[in-house]
Structures are given as structure tokens and as C-alpha cells.
Amino acid sequence: MSVRVQAEPFDPGAELAGFARGRRDVGAQVSFAGIVRDDTGDLKHMEIEHYPGMTEKAIAAIEAEAVARWSLKDSLVIHRHGRLAPGETIMMVATAAAHRGDAFAAAEFLMDYLKSRAPFWKKEVTGSGAGWVAARDEDEDALGRW
Amino acid sequence: MSVRVQAEPFDPGAELAGFARGRRDVGAQVSFAGIVRDDTGDLKHMEIEHYPGMTEKAIAAIEAEAVARWSLKDSLVIHRHGRLAPGETIMMVATAAAHRGDAFAAAEFLMDYLKSRAPFWKKEVTGSGAGWVAARDEDEDALGRW
């Protein structure tokens, strides 16, 4: 189980290559990567603010909950803060389990909770100004399924 | 959309690094990797047989169905056949979408169908003999949710 909150870019492929390696009890690995989209072509960059101290604690608590609910052999959460350009990876989660059901469910759970319960706030800076990304009702609703 | 069926090993991290790159409409990437487990410590290797010709067609049909059901920007399926040692990656799927819901659902759908509808058969060779892996009822049942 590990958590990293960092300003520096990271390479999800390389992280995944080093994740849960050398274990003989892992049959399934699921990863998610969140990437800065630019649907309109107008996004200059994204700024991600976070709450140092609380962020790591909140993520660790979410991860502990996932481990308690599913048969996980390992898990990883990396989340960036600061300025990110379109196409850059914002964050990733990875889960390792014996079977795919646990690995998928835990990864989706981690994502749903990271979206709405980890103290990050996204601001989009476009050619015409800057604005905070509003939380989506469906993200809050997604928590209801767990 | 791409499908590869091959005997050669591949590196899921490197594949993921090259997947759906340079797109500005992708906000979510999900990957799954299936790995040869060895719970008992007795597995020498796994042998995966497949049905050349049908395999690629079956996977392409499953992928087309996923694209028809979810808003996918890209998808990737790689599946090995032949002899694999414990710890080796058997197969991977990756999906790219604007939002995580589509990427997760499509990846799980692909996995459920690849398990039970793509012509692969696994044989485990252990110290005490060899045996074909039996299909699990729950894998067949998993198709019912889609």
C-alpha cells in the first residue's frame, strides 16, 4: 500500500512496471490514470490545489478502507498538485489481487472516493479566464454504490 | 482499437505508455493485466492454447461491442498464447475515454467477455502433473450483468 502526493510529473507505465512485482499470488492488476483533458482546445493549463497534511491522511484512509473491503495484495495511489498541461497525467491508482473482481472493484472505489473525499481542487486556466472546476453531482452520487 | 495475439512476452507498462497518447479528449485510462499466479508454489508453467483465426475475430467482435456501448476513444487488447512462467503477464486490456465511468465499464466488459468468449484454454503444468483449467461458473455468470 503506498500513497504519493507530489508536484512532479510521473510515468504511469513505469510506475505500473514496478507495481506488485515478484509476487506469486497476484493474478490481476488494474490501473487507472486521470489525464488533463482539453475538449475545447482553449485550456492553457490546470492548477491543482491541495491541503498538505490532510491529503495524505485522507488518501491513506480511503486506501485502508479498500484493503478492508477487498482482497487486495497491493495498492498504489499517486496524485499530483500544482500546474499541469493538457495531456499530462494528474493521478493514478493501481490495485493488485488474486482475481479481477477484487482488483476492479477496489480501483473503482478508490477513484470514487478520491474524486469527492480527498482534498484536491482543480482550476482551469483558459484563454478567456480561469475557473474552479465544479464538483459533479454524479461524483457524489457514485459514493452511494459502495 | 487494436488487438494483438502473440506468443512473445510484452511489457504492459510500456504498452500503456504508448496507448492513446497525444489525444486531448482522453481524461481516463483504465488497464487490466492478467498474470500467471502460483498460489501453491507448485506451478511449473502455464500453457495457453488458442484457435488461430477465430481468436482475433472473436476479440475484435468483443472490442467492437464495447465501442458500441461506451464512449471509448481507444482500446487495446493483447493476449499471449504458448508457455508462460509464474509471474508472467498473460494478457492486458486498456481503455481510454473522456470520463472514468466509460473507461472502467468497458474494461470490465472486455475482461468478462475475453474470459468466456475468446477461444483460449489454459493448462497448468505442476510438479505432480498437468491439467486444464476449468471454466468458473462465476465467469459465465459475469456476462449476465451486461
Next chain:
Amino acid sequence: MIEVLYFAWVRERIGLPKERVETAAVTVADLVEELKAREPRYAAAFADTAALRVALDQELGSFDAPLAGVREVAFFPPMTGG
């Protein structure tokens, strides 16, 4: 003339991966009966068709499907990919 393929333990029980079969069978089930009548190894492989799957020209099919126009039939156990 139909190309008949066998995979996994069906292949092992019958002892060959494929063969050309001269048949007048109307359905897959008819073909299975013809094969079972040949030799014990076929009878053993096809003893429980509920445990088998069939593909017709590389598409999954059923045992009551007609063989008219079909060039390739494959028999195998439930798939275990992924």
C-alpha cells in the same frame, strides 16, 4: 467435406488437432453422433456435450445448428482466456 478442429482436452482425448470429415450430417449434433460411433476416443471426447462448445466457421454456435454451407467446425471445452 468439413474441416473439424479440436482444442484443449477434446484435442487430447481424440488425439489430433484437426481432420477432414466426409459427412452428410444435417446438424452439428448429427456430426457428433457420427464421430462418437467411430471409435471409443471420440465417444469419450463427446460423452457430455453440455461440457463442450462448438464454433461454426469460427463463430460460436449451437449443437442444433445446421451444417449446410459450413466449412469449418471446432469443438472445445468452455473457454478460459483472460
Next chain:
Amino acid sequence: MIEVLYFAWVRERIGLPKERVETAAVTVADLVEELKAREPRYAAAFADTAALRVALDQELGSFDAPLAGVREVAFFPPMTGG
């Protein structure tokens, strides 16, 4: 004395990321009322507390939570991580 932190647009509206507040407020809601009474920028930031979240000593809490023993209170909009 409580350390009060502001994030995202709450921080922007109030114009500072954190401050030490001398308060006798019993609950978070009481603290919010005290802050709102200070200056229009606070009143603007706390105009709609339904749109805000609060953390007490770095754990999510509620506006009716007591402040006794709490060293750090943070106000921010709904989180948008992931």
C-alpha cells in the same frame, strides 16, 4: 486560538490561505457567523455554507460539530480530485 485554513475559491474570496482566529465559538457554525460579521469578503465566502465543506483537524466534519479541542479548521468547496 484556532488555525483557520481556506482553500480554492474560499481562499480567493477571503484573500488569504490561513489565519489564526481568537474565538469563543462553540460550533463550526458559530465560528462561521463570527467570520461573516467581520467583513464583506468573509460574508461573500460563507454566503452559502451548503456549497462548502469543513475539516476539523484534517478530518471532514460538519458545521454543527463542536470546536472544543480543535486546533485546525479548514473551509473549502466540494473536492474535485482524481
